[in-house]
Amino acid sequence: MVAPVVVSELPPPAVQPVFTSDADEDALRAALERQAALDRRFSLAQVRDIAEVRALVPVIDLDAITFETGSAAIRPDQAKSLARLGRLIQSYVADDPREVFLIEGHTDAVGSAAYNLALSDRRAESVALALTEYFAVPPENMVVQGYGEQFLKIETQDAERANRRASVRRITDLLRQAAN
Template sequence: MPESSPAAEQKPGKKKKKQDAARKQERKKKAAEEATAEQPGATGDVVAAPQPSPDAPKPEPVAEAPIEKQIEKAEETQTAVVPEKITAGQREELKKAEKKRRKKARENREELLGAAAAGAVIGALVPILGGKVVGDEGDRVIVERNGEFMVRRDESALFRDTADRIAVEHLPRGRTMETVYRRDGSQIVTIRDAGGYLLYRKKVTRQGREIVLYDARNIDRRHVDYDRELPPIRLTIPRDQYIVPARGYGRRQLAEVFAAPPVETLRQHYTLREVRESERLRNIVRRVDLDTITFDSGSYYVAQSQVGYLADIAGGMLDVIDENPEAVFLVEGHTDAVGSDLYNLTLSDRRAETVARILSEAYDVPPENLVVEGYGEQYLKIDTQGDERRNRRVTIRNISPLLETAGN
């Protein structure tokens, strides 16, 4: 994997580099302290497998096809769930199929990631893409801006599988409008800017009802570092109601957490890109830590036995969406500190996609109500640089109160 490179838009001096490094270390320490203080099993105790509440939804069968069929499918779609008994040879075949899929994605990059990513190569400065290209995995590109790394991905990956057909229209200013026509008669319309960033998304039901999930088409403001500009959040609620572990919480309790208002008065509404890139903005809403789902080192697959652990999470999300079809959930992926920053960033992004796929495929959580983002090793749950399963995890927030929409 490529090593960290200089900032994309301007080369920082030694003083700024030290400040950025200190800031990153402090952020890791703070995240670890918060998580360790509130999560069951943070001391290394053995914790029993969670049991879904009686009103939790039952998962649809996933990963029940023969492993050979799953390997074949892996050439088209990221694998999320694998059987309990999978051999080393079968895992290797999955990796080979994944490489083929990523190669296809690279060849089709303009459609998947936007025009700016089509010819992007490592080392290229592409401001419209977000910064300097420092990593390329075919279906994902990593860009750097001022020492911060971001993953660029196919924002429609979660619902391409259910598409009957997809139409792409090129709009002025390098924008594209993609319409996914589903087999159930509904449509998902997505508008992206020239850099592939989401500007607009709506669902059109088969009855013709339009549900606008996100609309920032008319927002054009300079980049603001909200992590630096905004003062620290001052909580007025108990911390255990702000950072909530999934384990031990039922469907109704989780729905209440997801539906809870922001913990401070909003100064304005923000773009999806701003929320994804700013820890300070994301922290305005509560989060649920999926301590019930963890990953093997270097893996983004989930074992079949863990699918049921998402039942109450899915139920709570479905209840919120029933009340507010415009709700948008951010699924965040994390890693431990083993491996390079760039490798961990894309690995965490794939873990977020894995959980989003399970929520959608096993529990019918509408994929258009989900967005994913990987944060690598930035927010360790357990403050260690070693191999730690509890750091390999996913968290979820309802970010719709923060976003620019027609309703907001």
């Protein structure tokens, strides 16, 4: 049984420097290796549903992948931008098959909330599929979650390409920190 989350009792969020998928491998590895300073673990549902829990680990924004309005398709030139990150995730999994990565999908605020939530799920699934197909990242090591328009990068109700994005977090430590 996992304890309930009391947000006010969580440690401060991880430093969230801007890491993009085209950063050099050392910077990406440093982001993924940052461990949450915790003495407890969380359920997968808590990680997916509570922004303050997810904020305990750094995020890598896949800035090179911005989706067209209403689309979850990744263009081939954008898929190539996943190469460095894909190889790095694959190496983590090769070293420890229990590694878990959260692939997050996002939308802009155009359209209904329900449509955007479903679209963001498809975007996260597209990124996970690309990581599996092109870089042999096992699907069982990825969790996909769409957040719709809930976490806009640029606060606007207009169509904004920067909000139509995906991101990746290494959540292994959140799930098994206290299991030791």
